[in-house]
Amino acid sequence: MRFLHTADWQLGKPFGRFEPEVRAALGEARFDAIDRIGEVATANQVEHVIVAGDIFDTEGPEDRVIVQAVSRMQRYPCRWWLLPGNHDYARNGGLWDRVRHKASDNIILLTEPVAQEMEAGLWLLPAPLLHRHHLDDPTELFDSMETPGAKLRIGLAHGSIRDFTARGETKNQIAPDRAKRSGLDYLALGDWHGTLKVDPRTWYAGTPETDGFQRDEPGHVLMIELAPGVEPKVEPVRTGRFQWLLRDWTLQDTAAFSAECDVLLSAIDPAATLLRLSLAGITSLADRVEILSRLEDNLRHRLRFLDVRADDLVGRPGEQDLADLKVEGLLGIAAEKLTETIAAGGTEAILARRAMERLFVEYHRGSQA
Numbered sequence: 001m002r003f004l005h006t007a008d009w010q011l012g013k014p015f016g017r018f019e020p021e022v023r024a025a026l027g028e029a030r031f032d033a034i035d036r037i038g039e040v041a042t043a044n045q046v047e048h049v050i051v052a053g054d055i056f057d058t059e060g061p062e063d064r065v066i067v068q069a070v071s072r073m074q075r076y077p078c079r080w081w082l083l084p085g086n087h088d089y090a091r092n093g094g095l096w097d098r099v100r101h102k103a104s105d106n107i108i109l110l111t112e113p114v115a116q117e118m119e120a121g122l123w124l125l126p127a128p129l130l131h132r133h134h135l136d137d138p139t140e141l142f143d144s145m146e147t148p149g150a151k152l153r154i155g156l157a158h159g160s161i162r163d164f165t166a167r168g169e170t171k172n173q174i175a176p177d178r179a180k181r182s183g184l185d186y187l188a189l190g191d192w193h194g195t196l197k198v199d200p201r202t203w204y205a206g207t208p209e210t211d212g213f214q215r216d217e218p219g220h221v222l223m224i225e226l227a228p229g230v231e232p233k234v235e236p237v238r239t240g241r242f243q244w245l246l247r248d249w250t251l252q253d254t255a256a257f258s259a260e261c262d263v264l265l266s267a268i269d270p271a272a273t274l275l276r277l278s279l280a281g282i283t284s285l286a287d288r289v290e291i292l293s294r295l296e297d298n299l300r301h302r303l304r305f306l307d308v309r310a311d312d313l314v315g316r317p318g319e320q321d322l323a324d325l326k327v328e329g330l331l332g333i334a335a336e337k338l339t340e341t342i343a344a345g346g347t348e349a350i351l352a353r354r355a356m357e358r359l360f361v362e363y364h365r366g367s368q369a
Contacts, residue, residue: 002223007204008208010207012056018305022305033209035075036221046078046223047119050124052157056095074107079106080107081110083110083126091131113138125147127142127156137175139174143182151228156188161175184201185232193214195236197234206219209242246276246278249280254294257287281313284316285356285357288310288357315356
């Protein structure tokens with residue numbers, strides 16, 4: 001049988017560090033990912049989608065977030081099995097009661113650690129989080145869950161594999177051999193936001209819509225094919241719209257910058273790309289000013305978001321730079337003093353380089369007026 005494994009939707013995530021237009025696009029993309037998952041399920045005649053926690057970003061989302069989530073899932077004939085995670089943990093009178101009042105029959109809320117027979121012989125063993133942090137392994141209960149007549153046993157949990165904590169978000173530690181220990185044919189995990197294979201029967205699905213600069217890959221859902229006694233077949237299927245890219249460019253001149261831009265733009269959809277760009281290297285002062293100007297006036301307007309870190313890109317005044325400034329009287333005198341300070345090194349040299357760059361920018365701005 002086949003099913004879809006997904007996790008970490010984190011609907012309602014605020015993305016507060018971005019401008020309103022970008023925040024709105026990123027937030028809406030998380031709802032759109034539900035549609036893409038539903039479309040994958042429908043196109044492949046998959047009847048079950050299991051969601052391994054953190055469907056919502058908080059345990060107190062706005063009503064619109066809940067209604068959007070439920071209405072998107074209701075559009076598709078598959079069944080959605082939702083597990084509370086550490087961001088949206090289950091508590092009496094809380095979030096999941098609100099969801100239950102709005103959910104249709106094809107949305108099943110796994111708020112109790114009770115095995116569910118999804119279809120004849122196919123059992124789902126959920127480990128919902130009842131608090132944000134659990135000191136015990138939330139999957140220990142799998143050992144004692146009864147699954148009469150089971151042909152296949154699927155575990156569903158949210159947390160960090162023990163000895164793997166730094167790569168997950170929660171303190172909810174899961175035994176690394178849980179699938180084998182509890183006789184599971186597959187263990188579907190959430191918490192780690194990238195697709196990750198722990199062992200042949202244990203996978204993190206990752207978020208369906210990437211939400212940070214930790215990885216280049218867009219979001220995925222996992223298509224799982226199970227049969228008794230054989231290893232699962234796992235196929236990642238892209239669902240994410242946006243790519244969050246980290247790039248480090250070491251530059252010597254504007255030609256190197258142009259080449260890097262060409263490579264980048266040939267490989268991406270600019271409107272769906274968020275880029276954090278770190279620049280390093282030594283260029284002429286004129287080239288540094290030109291590079292930063294082209295980033296601001298061109299590349300920034302092509303991309304969905306651009307964050308430039310250019311402190312390690314050093315612009316050293318060349319002979320022509322200084323010659324241009326020297327003809328300007330007081331500007332020339334200032335340039336000579338700044339050049340001496342830069343040559344001396346130390347903390348003041350850093351400030352002098354910035355001042356020289358600013359002086360150069362203002363000179364060219366005035367000459368073009």
